[in-house]
Amino acid sequence: MFSLQILFFLLLFVAGLVFGSFLNALEWRLHEKKSLNTRSECPKCHKMIGWYDNVPIFSFLFLRGKCRHCHEKISWQYPIVELLLAFLFCFVFYYHLSFILIGGNFSWLFIIRDCLSLFVLLFIFIYDTKYMEVSDIMTLGSAGIIFVLSLFLQVSWLSMLIGAMIGSGFFLLQFVISKGKWIGGGDIRIGLLMGIILGWKLLLLALWLAYIIGGIVSIIFVLSKKKKMMTEVAFGNYLSLATFIAMFFGTYILDWYFRLIF
Numbered sequence: 001m002f003s004l005q006i007l008f009f010l011l012l013f014v015a016g017l018v019f020g021s022f023l024n025a026l027e028w029r030l031h032e033k034k035s036l037n038t039r040s041e042c043p044k045c046h047k048m049i050g051w052y053d054n055v056p057i058f059s060f061l062f063l064r065g066k067c068r069h070c071h072e073k074i075s076w077q078y079p080i081v082e083l084l085l086a087f088l089f090c091f092v093f094y095y096h097l098s099f100i101l102i103g104g105n106f107s108w109l110f111i112i113r114d115c116l117s118l119f120v121l122l123f124i125f126i127y128d129t130k131y132m133e134v135s136d137i138m139t140l141g142s143a144g145i146i147f148v149l150s151l152f153l154q155v156s157w158l159s160m161l162i163g164a165m166i167g168s169g170f171f172l173l174q175f176v177i178s179k180g181k182w183i184g185g186g187d188i189r190i191g192l193l194m195g196i197i198l199g200w201k202l203l204l205l206a207l208w209l210a211y212i213i214g215g216i217v218s219i220i221f222v223l224s225k226k227k228k229m230m231t232e233v234a235f236g237n238y239l240s241l242a243t244f245i246a247m248f249f250g251t252y253i254l255d256w257y258f259r260l261i262f
Contacts, residue, residue, distance in 0.1 A: 005097065008093055009090050009093060009094075012086075012089040012090050012092070012093050012111075012115075013086045013087075013089065013090050014086070015086075015089055015115075016082070016085040016086030016087065016088060016089035016090065016115075017056035017057060017082045017083070017085070017086045018056060019085055019089075019115075019119055020056060020081045020082030020083070020084065020085035020086060021054070021056040021078070021082055023081055023085065023119060023122060023123055023126070024077065024078050024081055024082070025040055026123070027123060027126055027127055027130070028043060030127075030135055030137065030138075031127070031130075031131055031133075040054055042067045042069060042070060042072070044067065044070055044072045045067060045069050045070035045072065047067075047069040047070070049068075050068075053068055056079075056082045057079050057082055057083065060074060060078060060079045061079075077126070081122070081126065084122065085118070085119065085122060088115075088118045088122070089115050089118070091248075092111055092114045092115050092118065093111060095114075095248055096110055096111055096114075107153060109149055109152055109153050110153060112149065113146055113149040113150060113153065114247070116142065116145065116146060116149070117142075117146060117197050117243075117247065118244065120138055120139070120142040120193070121240040121243055121244055122240070123135070123138055124138065124139070124190060124236050124239075124240045125236065125237050125240040125241070127236075128186070128234040128235075128236030128237055128240075129234050129237055132184075132234055133186060134184070134185075134186025134187070134189060134190060134236055136186075136189060139186070139189040139190055139192070139193045140189055140192070140193075142193065143164070143189075143192055143193045143196045146193075146196050146197060147160055147196050150196070155199070156199065159199035159200055159201070160195065160196050160199055161195075162195070162199075162200040163194070163195025163196065163198055163199045163200040163202075163203040164192045164195035164196050165195065166191075166195055166200055166203060166204070167190075167191030167192050167193075167194045167195035167203050167207075168188050168189070168191045168192040168195070169191075170191055170207065171183055171187040171188040171190075171191045172188050172191075175187075175188060183235060184235075186236060187235055187236065187239065190236055190239050190240075191207075191239075194206055194207075194239065194243050197243060197247065198243065198246050198247065198250070201254075202246045202247070202250040202251075202254075203246075205246050205250050205253060205254060206239070206242040206243050206245070206246035206250070207242070209241075209242035209245055209246065210235070210238040210239045210241070210242035211238075213238045213241060213242060214235060214238040217238070
């Protein structure tokens with residue numbers, strides 16, 4: 001049993017590396033409006049990259065972080081994202097494994113759904129950080145897939161729909177009142193995705209966490225003089241991070257909070 005668990009961890013780690021590599025390619029191709037059917041290319045010299053130079057982590061180390069053709073540096077984003085997603089996939093398995101040990105129900109669909117959710121959240125984090133944009137294909141497309149997967153897991157469709165309406169409506173209201181000055185339209189789609197992933201109860205916690213995290217980070221940046229009070233920020237980062245926290249720790253946070261006040 002123990003050796004089987006190790007095997008699953010290894011498989012998910014490798015899967016995380018592969019999907020992390022795909023995330024890096026997807027992020028660049030969507031922004032540059034490149035086809036997903038073409039071979040990978042160096043973003044600087046545009047020479048085609050051979051499969052042997054496209055192996056997650058190992059190719060980066062073997063090439064010493066430089067393109068084989070133009071010798072320009074390869075961004076550290078590539079290995080960092082690959083490793084991060086690998087560890088996140090392993091964390092998902094560990095989370096559900098610990099749930100099984102206390103007598104909970106288990107299905108591989110839970111792991112597939114949560115891994116997909118983390119893939120999308122990490123994509124949003126990176127894409128919004130780099131380009132101050134949100135990809136509709138990723139947010140709306142993944143929201144539909146996660147909704148269907150959740151139905152197979154007997155997650156309440158009503159809770160997801162209410163969450164989607166609250167999440168998108170919350171940001172839509174701000175967008176309309178401020179005429180697009182407070183938030184971008186992409187936050188509306190992220191709010192919808194958050195509602196599908198979390199349901200309406202954990203969504204409310206995630207929204208609260210996002211503003212708390214955003215406020216703390218903004219104060220740190222202002223005090224360090226790296227940003228001004230009116231500097232535009234990528235709020236999708238805070239929403240992604242808050243969704244991750246609510247997904248796996250939200251129930252514990254709410255239980256702790258209600259024990260504290262009652």
